Structure formats: C-alpha cells, structure tokens
Amino acid sequence: MHIVDGALSNPVVIGGAVVALGGIAMGLKRLPVERIPAAGVLSASFFIASLIHVPIGPSSVHLILNGMAGLVLGWAAFPALFVALLLQAVFFGFGGLTVLGVNTVLIAAPAVAVHFLCAPVIRKGPARRAAVWGGVAGAASLAMTGVLVAFALALTGDAFVPAAKLVLVAHAPVMVIEALLTGAAVMLTRQVKPELFMKEAWG
Amino acid sequence: MSILASLAPVRTMPQARFGAVDPRARVVLSVGFALVTVGLSELVALFAALAMATGLMIMAHLPVGSTLRRMAAMDLFIFALIAMLPFTTPGTPMFTIFGFEASREGLYHAVQIALTANAVALAMLALLGTMEAVTLGHALHALRCPERLVQLMMFTVRYIEVLGEEYARMRQAMRARGFRPRSNWHSYRSYGYLVGMMLVRAIERSERILGAMKCRGFTGRIPLLERFEMRRRDWQFVAGFAVALAVLVGIEVANVFV
Amino acid sequence: MCLFDLRDVHFAYAGRAPVLAGASFQLHEGERLAINGHNGAGKSTLLRLMVGLLRPTAGAIIAFDAPRQKEADFHEVRRRAGLVFQDPDDQLFCPTVAEDVAFGPLNLGQSRDEAMAQVDSVLSLLDLMYLRDRITHKLSGGEKRLVTLAAVLAMSPAVLLLDEPTNALDEENEARLVEILQSLPQAMVIVSHDPHFRRKLATRSLVLRGGVLGAAPEAAAQCTHAVTR
Amino acid sequence: MCLFDLRDVHFAYAGRAPVLAGASFQLHEGERLAINGHNGAGKSTLLRLMVGLLRPTAGAIIAFDAPRQKEADFHEVRRRAGLVFQDPDDQLFCPTVAEDVAFGPLNLGQSRDEAMAQVDSVLSLLDLMYLRDRITHKLSGGEKRLVTLAAVLAMSPAVLLLDEPTNALDEENEARLVEILQSLPQAMVIVSHDPHFRRKLATRSLVLRGGVLGAAPEAAAQCTHAVTR
Numbered sequence A: 001m002h003i004v005d006g007a008l009s010n011p012v013v014i015g016g017a018v019v020a021l022g023g024i025a026m027g028l029k030r031l032p033v034e035r036i037p038a039a040g041v042l043s044a045s046f047f048i049a050s051l052i053h054v055p056i057g058p059s060s061v062h063l064i065l066n067g068m069a070g071l072v073l074g075w076a077a078f079p080a081l082f083v084a085l086l087l088q089a090v091f092f093g094f095g096g097l098t099v100l101g102v103n104t105v106l107i108a109a110p111a112v113a114v115h116f117l118c119a120p121v122i123r124k125g126p127a128r129r130a131a132v133w134g135g136v137a138g139a140a141s142l143a144m145t146g147v148l149v150a151f152a153l154a155l156t157g158d159a160f161v162p163a164a165k166l167v168l169v170a171h172a173p174v175m176v177i178e179a180l181l182t183g184a185a186v187m188l189t190r191q192v193k194p195e196l197f198m199k200e201a202w203g
Numbered sequence B: 001m002s003i004l005a006s007l008a009p010v011r012t013m014p015q016a017r018f019g020a021v022d023p024r025a026r027v028v029l030s031v032g033f034a035l036v037t038v039g040l041s042e043l044v045a046l047f048a049a050l051a052m053a054t055g056l057m058i059m060a061h062l063p064v065g066s067t068l069r070r071m072a073a074m075d076l077f078i079f080a081l082i083a084m085l086p087f088t089t090p091g092t093p094m095f096t097i098f099g100f101e102a103s104r105e106g107l108y109h110a111v112q113i114a115l116t117a118n119a120v121a122l123a124m125l126a127l128l129g130t131m132e133a134v135t136l137g138h139a140l141h142a143l144r145c146p147e148r149l150v151q152l153m154m155f156t157v158r159y160i161e162v163l164g165e166e167y168a169r170m171r172q173a174m175r176a177r178g179f180r181p182r183s184n185w186h187s188y189r190s191y192g193y194l195v196g197m198m199l200v201r202a203i204e205r206s207e208r209i210l211g212a213m214k215c216r217g218f219t220g221r222i223p224l225l226e227r228f229e230m231r232r233r234d235w236q237f238v239a240g241f242a243v244a245l246a247v248l249v250g251i252e253v254a255n256v257f258v
Numbered sequence C, D: 001m002c003l004f005d006l007r008d009v010h011f012a013y014a015g016r017a018p019v020l021a022g023a024s025f026q027l028h029e030g031e032r033l034a035i036n037g038h039n040g041a042g043k044s045t046l047l048r049l050m051v052g053l054l055r056p057t058a059g060a061i062i063a064f065d066a067p068r069q070k071e072a073d074f075h076e077v078r079r080r081a082g083l084v085f086q087d088p089d090d091q092l093f094c095p096t097v098a099e100d101v102a103f104g105p106l107n108l109g110q111s112r113d114e115a116m117a118q119v120d121s122v123l124s125l126l127d128l129m130y131l132r133d134r135i136t137h138k139l140s141g142g143e144k145r146l147v148t149l150a151a152v153l154a155m156s157p158a159v160l161l162l163d164e165p166t167n168a169l170d171e172e173n174e175a176r177l178v179e180i181l182q183s184l185p186q187a188m189v190i191v192s193h194d195p196h197f198r199r200k201l202a203t204r205s206l207v208l209r210g211g212v213l214g215a216a217p218e219a220a221a222q223c224t225h226a227v228t229r
Ligand SMILES: Nc1ncnc2c1ncn2[C@@H]1O[C@H](COP(=O)(O)OP(=O)(O)OP(=O)(O)O)[C@@H](O)[C@H]1O
Pocket: C013, C014, C016, C019, C037, C038, C039, C040, C041, C042, C043, C044, C045, C046, C086
C-alpha cells in the first residue's frame, strides 16, 4: 500500500502533500488537548494492529484497518495515521519521505469518508446491525484506498495504468478480510464499550 | 516484541560519526536529500545518490545485514510496482518475454524508481532511524511543527511498547487455547475481537492517563522541553552534506547537457 | 504416567539476566503440584515454557511422553494442558462469556453447535450459567477468574496449569474455587503466593528460587510465604 | 489537624455492583495509614475518590478542612495531595523523565527555569539524577515507579497517596523505596498487599472489605495477610 519515493510524478506528490496538510490541520483543529492522550493511545493501537499478519489462502497480508480508525477517530484519523506512517517510514524504512503526504491521503481520506458514511449508523441500533455497517466501513475504506492508489498511479503516467489495475484486483481479497475483521471489532466494541463511537467531538 | 523495540533507534551508536550531530540538522538534511534525489533523473546521478546513502549507512554504523534485509523487503514491494513498466512504456524495443516487448525507456524508468526509492530509504534510516523517536519529536517541535501534532506523536511513541506488550500477552493466551490462524470466519472474527479489545483497553488506559494528568494540575498544556544547540561540528557536517548534494545536482546537470 | 518432565531448563528473556537456570521437575497423573516463589522469580515464565509459548535456551521439555521442541510439537501439548493466565484480562477477549468459553472448543475443530453444548456443560459444572450471556469486560475480577477457568476446562485438558488463580478472588469465590478444583480429576500445577490455598489443594510443593526448583520448606512454618515473598 | 475526612462514602461504577458502601476514615498530620484489602475491593477507587477523579454517589469528602464536591473544589486537593498511580505507565506520560517531573511544577505556574530547578532538586533528593534525560518508556519497572514518586513529590504535596507502590519493584528497589518514604515528612495513605512493607512504614492500618473500612487485625498474627488476601 505504501507508495515509494520517486514513483509518482511531481504534481501528484505535491497535490498529495497539500491535501494531507489540509486533512491534518482539520484533524488537529478538532483535537482539543484533553483528547490527545486518547488519540495518541489509539494511534499506537492502530500502529500495532497494522503489524498483525492475517492468513489469506496460502499467503498472508498485514492489516490496515483504516476503516476502523476512521470510525473511532473521525477527522483525527488524519494526524493519527500520518504519525503512524511517519514512524513506519523513518524506523522501518517502509514507504518514503516525499510521498508521506500522498500515502497519508491514500489511507486517511477513506477513513474520514467512512466515518461520515457509517459512524452515525454504528452509534445506534442493535449491535448486529452496527457490525454489518462496520463491515461495510472496512470494505469501503479499503476499496477507496485501492481506487486512490490506482488513481495516483494512473495520473502519474499511462505506463502505470496496468499496474493500477493490478492494484485494484489485489485489493479485492484484502477488502473481504478487512470487512470481516472490522465487523467483528465493531461488534465487540459496541457491546463492551459503546462510548468508543460516541465521541461526537472527534467528527 | 522485537519489531516494537526497533522503534527505538536501529542502533544507538555514540561512536558514530554523526551520532552526535544535531537532530534538527539531521531532519532538515534528510528532507533535503530526499527532495534532491527525487529530482534527479540521470542514472549516474542516482547511482551517486545511492552511493552517498550507502556512505551514510556506514557512517551511522547501521547493522549492514538487517538494514539490507529491510531494504530487500521494500524492494520486493517496489518490484511489483515497476516490473510492468518496461512492457507498458512505448519506445525502443530491447527484448521480448513471452511475446511482450520491453522498451528501453520503460526499463530506464523502472531503474530510476528503484534507485531513488532505495537511496532515500537508506539515507532516512541512517540519518533519522538512528535517533530516538522521542528525539525526532523534539526536533520536529524545534523546527516549528504544530505542537499538537508533535504531542500526538509523543503519546503514540510512548504507548506503542506498552500496548504492544498487552497485545503480545493476549496473542499468547489465544495460542495457549489452541488458536492457529487459518483462512476462515472463526479466525477472522477472533482477530476482529482481538483488535476491538485492544482498542477498548487502550481507550480505558487513556482515561486513566487523563486522570493522572489532572492529578498533576493539568491545565490544558503539555510542555515539551528540548535543548538543542548547533555546534561547530554540526555546521561542519551540514556544510559537507550540502556540498555532497551540490555534487549530485552537478552530476545531473552535466549529464543532461552532455 | 509422567505428564510433564522438565529437565534442566534454562531460559532468559532477550537482553536480560537468566530467569531459569536449570529448573527440573516431574508432574505425575493425579498430582496437584504447588509452585511458590517471590515476585519475578519466573513462575509465569515456567508455565509459558511448558506449553511452548516460550522456548528454553537449554534443557528439555517432555510432555505426555514425547520430547517437545518445535511449535508443531506444542500444538498437542496445548490441547491437553490448559493454561489459566495470571491476569484474566489477557485471556478474555471475546465480547460475551459464551463466546469466550467457546473459543477453545472451536479451535479444536468442534462445530458451532458442539462448542455451544460444551459451553453449557462447562458453565453448569462450575455453576456459572448465570454469567453465560454477560459481557466479559464488565465482570468483576472474581467472575473473570472463574470464567477463564471455565474457558480452559471447555477444552477438556488432562492437566491444568493455574497461574495465581486466587488473584482477584474474594473469600467466598476463593472457597468456591477450592471446592471446584478439589472436585476436578485433572493433574494440576498451581502457582500461588497463598499458603492456605496451597495447603488445601497441593499434594506436593516446590519453590522456585534462583532459577531452580527446590523442595518447599512448607513444613517449617506457617509463615514461609512471608519469608519467600 | 485532619487532612482527609471521608464520611460514609458510597460509590458504584455505572452498571456495576457497589464498590464502596459506607467507607469512612480520617487521615491526620504525620500519619502513615496503610490500607489493605483483596483484589478488586475498591482500594484504587477509594484513592481516586479522594482526589476527585470520581465522585461519590453518597457521603462526604472533606479535605484540608473543606468539604469537596465540585471539580473546582478538587483542583486544590490535587495540588496538596499527590496520588501515585498503581500502574506507572498510566502516570508517566511524558516522553522524557525531566519533562514528566516538570509537568506538575509547570502546571502550578512555575517558570521553565524554576521547574527545571525543582526537577533537579527532587531527582537529587531521590538519587535519581542519572535518569534525568532518559526516555520514560525505556525505564525498567522499578525505575518507572521511582520516577512517578519523584513526579508527585515535585509538586511538594502535603499528603502522599500511594497505590501499591511496591508493585514491580525488586528487593533492592523496594528497600530503597522504604528508606525514601521513611525519610519523607508527608502524611501518607499506602495501599499495599505486602505485609512487610506495611509493617515497616505504617503507623496505622485499615482493611477495606465489603465496601467499608475496618480495623486491620494486623496485631493478631504475623500471618494476617494470608487471611485477608
Ligand atoms: N516479556 C518479557 N520480557 C522481558 N522480561 C520479562 C518478560 N516477562 C517477564 N519478564 C521478567 O522475567 C522475570 C520473571 O518474570 P515472571 O513473570 O515469570 O515472574 P513471576 O514469578 O511469575 O512473578 P509474579 O509473582 O510477579 O507473577 C521478571 O524479572 C520479569 O520482569
């Protein structure tokens, strides 16, 4: 999922950085100081969750869970996921430096989108229905990430179009897994700690 | 969990030549290096950049084996991205595989991307990966990054290890009850519950943290105290680095006009 | 028959001083072995080694009459030896009690219906049916402890490994636990700081000290624990 | 003078059984009061109520000669009564030791230089100067514990509330902690499971059981704790 330095054209990189800055600013504006511990601890949880490898057929994938992050954090997903990506880039050599903005947008923008699409339904109603919508959020956010990655590649040059299509295809099975996992996670949190989704101020 | 421990510097190396270089300078220089390298297009210049990054790796006393293994993991990923380029870029045919024609331009482009990505990642690991995450946060703060973003990062760094250990214990408990991950609904649901429970425990911890902050008179400010000082040696390092970057640009320009 | 046979087991966490330095003991059918030792002595580490969550740096672990070395060797051990963790919160990760207790049976390949039947039978056995549909996270400490025991018993293990099972129990629940454990046929290893609890249950006692297991001076005085803690 | 006076305090977490059901006690100047009780008895809850992190459902909390009810009432209480949390990881939230210890003084309105001077003086007092610039999440359990104590002492409180301060301490660090606490002039409430630690420090003991505080039967025998645990 991480695009590396040098792969994208300059306009795409710069555009990504600008959008990411906007998103981060928006997230920070809605993050009062008293919420920083909660956002930081959640950001750390998502960092760890992203290290979980889940089997899929003979292979395995690592989780992204940007849908869950969006549901829980709302706009704060932008700064929180940016921080996680920054740490991954700097300490694991995963991703790149100039593409940090693009990568943040690829993951955080869908997170915020599903927050507004699905979180209102997840807050109320029976836990089972919330879980279904959680699954929708998990699938939708990953699908959007896939489309955005493909879009960024296609914008960079026609030569990338086949690779972009491949990215979209590769996302499909992972989408299913993220949907199931996010659904189950929402099911649990709705029963155990419904307040997790109640933080209106995150939104 | 060793992977979490690696959030700490790749290796603490007081003996490293620039281990003592001001962290702010290292942040600025790695961004400078990334911007310059991404701007290069001539293979000679890119090779020079990769050589410079390798030099930095050696100067930083990075453990060569594990660093290269990390790079290889990234390269595997890059490969998926660029493998098709020679075949999808129109231009001078070079060779054919299974009837697909590879173009010279496409191959060139693929090599460009691989060199750039490797050079930047290596330099970043050497310059930034060798510093404490906390120091990186302080440096970003000193460089006028928004305070709340830095604080968010500090909390993230602070609790990655704590939550990571919590996660590790829960995974052990699952294994002890015979859990073996497979591709089935039971496994995915269990993982989902695990993630959900991690989040619940995290948010409850954050409530206790906020309580602790209130107990110490929290008034809406979390202070960051850092003391950095650019010394002669730091300026020398910056100057040397700038010269090297200028040389990279020089090689590029010279080759473009040749 | 010898269920567990640990021979000269050594272990150290990465970058730390050794925790175990030649620990040996045998667990036989029908035994209830108590292990005592001060905080940080390595009792939990020892139990984790027995089910292969950690690997010894030297020494041998023989379980159910076969030497166990690789991860695959321990799959069978974990099915037959149930470990109850020191902190119930580490063990309970499902939303409801029923789901948590069903987790083990489902891992053993039982169908959903079989697992649910197993849940009901174990909860009835422990008199915990009233907790069946409760949210695990909201149970009291004592209830959590009893549910973790149920979750392990649901796998019908031949051996129980209990890490400080009286933690978080009030006197009433503790008395209940003692009664339950006394009625169970399984062999047990019981890690406990509580000398009364040990005395009521254990058929044999060992002390973990300096990384090795030695005879417990239980007979010496009622207050041994006060010295060893 | 009476520092704390809790009268018939009741408390229950939302949707749970009551934890406190009429707890009362007084803390006087110069006293070191030990509070004992089994896991989940409500000891941590009691301390959190004392500094207003939770509000009682019934009963009165009188601190420093004034009844305390609203959040604003407790700001002063928190300045004068320093709570050391059970889990040091909850309390050490700043990136470095110096920043963490300075957090309180800065909130009290001290300038950066004053706060740093205070950091140095407290760390010297506890012999912890060598930890000054260390990263908090890389400290050992014992070091974390000592730093949380320093962070609270940096606010010069009149009362210390210590929640299981010997948790995660090895014998050496525990001995050091006892020495430090014995040398401090503050009144203290000490929650601890460890009878030796209590005996070395406490001037009076209470037991929290069934939601109320009662006299500790410490005098009865050396082994009381075995009964009360
Ligand atoms: N995951 C870990 N990584 C590193 N060190 C560890 C880890 N777990 C435990 N330790 C250390 O190993 C030693 C033994 O720990 P262990 O938990 O086995 O002791 P214990 O006898 O169970 O103590 P307690 O009575 O407190 O439960 C301790 O010093 C502990 O700090």
